[in-house]
Amino acid sequence: MTVPVAPSPAPQPPLSAREQGIMQGFPPAPDKIPGPTNWDMPPYNRWSFQNMRGLFPTTDVRRGDGPVRDLPAAPQEDLGEITFKTMAGETSTIDDWLAHSYTDGFLVMSRGKVVSEQYFNDMEGHTPHLSQSVAKSLVGTLAGVLNGEGALDLHAPLLDLIPELGNSGYAGATVGQVLDMRTGTRFTEEYNMPGSDMTRIDIASGWRPPVPGEAVPTIREVIQTLQAERPHGEAFNYRSIETDVAAWALERAGGQSLAALMSDRIWQHIGAERDGFFTVDAAGTALADGGFNATMRDYARFGLMMLQGGAVEGRQVVPEAWVRACARGDTAAFGEPYTATSPHGAYSRQWWIHDAKRGDFMARGVFGQLIYLDPQTEFMAVKLSTWPDFLIHSYTVDMLSAVTTIRDALAESEASPKKFTDFLRRR
Template structure:
């Protein structure tokens, strides 16, 4: 029990304790399939082993040395905070109870705390889910600054095929903020939803009966416009795949090659990353990106340092500033239930629009959290037992707040 007298949550079992993929060979009931790989308990293993189930394409890190991440370890494991349910818990216990796989904190450009759990190691590549969207958002800013793409031009002018669907006259700027007028049902559990169709198209779900598997871009072309573009924010994963299509067409290179050239090599990534791909070789831009904990931190450092890495301006400073200044007037429930003073801009979430605290977030508990004013960065990789758990999101923010405050007082 905690010091409040309330019963503490049980610590979830690791993939090894659950017996998932243990043995030579593992028993059939312990082997993940396309029907269950991203659901509990199998996601405890698969999020660190995605390419064992789904085709992928590498994001090349280049031949140069990895950028140095300075370290100044601090004893934060025993720092306590009060969860939403009123119980008090240490950071170490919270990481275990919240299905953590890895956690890293940086303060003033130095790693002060780093933990690996559930069998994850520093070299392990972990699925980011919708953190991938934020990667694409940074890439869009780079290509726009180089004149490769015009974010204010109608999308059909970049990708003529889009003229036949609802995205024809939407602009990249509108889609980057998820403010198009296109219908897309972001329902992860509903059979036949647009999200389920994308899961099937991307190879994340089995085909239905004898029907052919569509491609990601065939799903895009089937989506109609149902309201004017430029309205309120509505979270729709497909918007990222639309932007990625436009970036690829304008640049004449694949998404994996573009991320490698403009982001992964310039930040000095330690390992190749990878995207999952569909049968046409199209990368799943909205959620298929995989990388190590420290390489996610290197991405986060771009946000802290105004888009700079290794003394080079990788992402335009004006683009980073724009990400931090979203429009709260178009941001409402259910999103404001977790981020009451939040907004959304260029595929990044804004936790506090007044302070410019930003984060990349993915279902099942993936997070890159950057607070430039405090020179503070946190990265958490997880395997929650459900897609979205608002209480865990809020508790993670509580943990981040207490850690940041403790560091600021040191």
């Protein structure tokens, strides 16, 4: 007689920082306190990403005194029942995916209304969350404002703004090549790897402890040491340092710090509810490539501005032509390993393009940060996360599958509520 084999129980959702005892107690237990070598790794990142001001020096991106932009709600109660195929070939509901993918916050907007807003891991609406490389897209958007003002020429040599880079690999590069990450400068993007360029920037920014016996450089001192490995203008190659170089150029072009420029040109005009902030190095330089923090609803307000062509309630904040260019890119310059996530993708002006023909584009960051925008259906999804590692390919693929499935379901529901019900049944 064959004994039936019981199915394996589903993995339990990850525990919150509080449930794991991280920073609990007066004082917390020594092994429950994030340190300089482990603050962004599990389990500590479940606390750290919502408490960056308790770990690092910061500079404010002020919201100003203007009114808060209302985000009208039209809750879609059935959203969590939508199913999609994971990279592993399994069927998952949106609710199960959110519960198991180390979610801190998830917000969906359709046609200008919030249809879902959920918080996990004890995050709340007022809690600022680290954006990681979503910050790059904010910097790229700021470049568009300065370009529209005539202060930033994409075709100008970078050395016109930053002559200090004359002996570096950035000599001969243009501002536009930096924004599109198509310079020929060598930068090793290995995270938490001793001696890598990324680790050198982490040390310079204060995100990693210094090497014993070595002086701690600033972010811009590290930039000046980088050398070329190929001609400028060739294929896209993702390097976080390009955003820090772009930010340096923006400060020179705009005559203000990055935080002040971001406040004056963008944050004060999107109807943000709270100030944002950047972490800074010892020289007060903002970590442009990943150090920005804001609430989920304010990330949504920024995304909504981009989704609506750079305008906020009729006032143009970012030139519409710049926003359109962020959703168009050179697919021929976009190869492996990037096509593994977006087979028809591209990269333009610090934004990832998921499908160049469709024109959906996104801001993405390690550990699962996302602002996904689809102008075609006026859809946006924001996800804030604390994945257990910097990059998990299956998590990225599943995240994009989930949000695009939600997008398609909502598009069907607009035509008819019955179509939405049929969509759920088909899945």
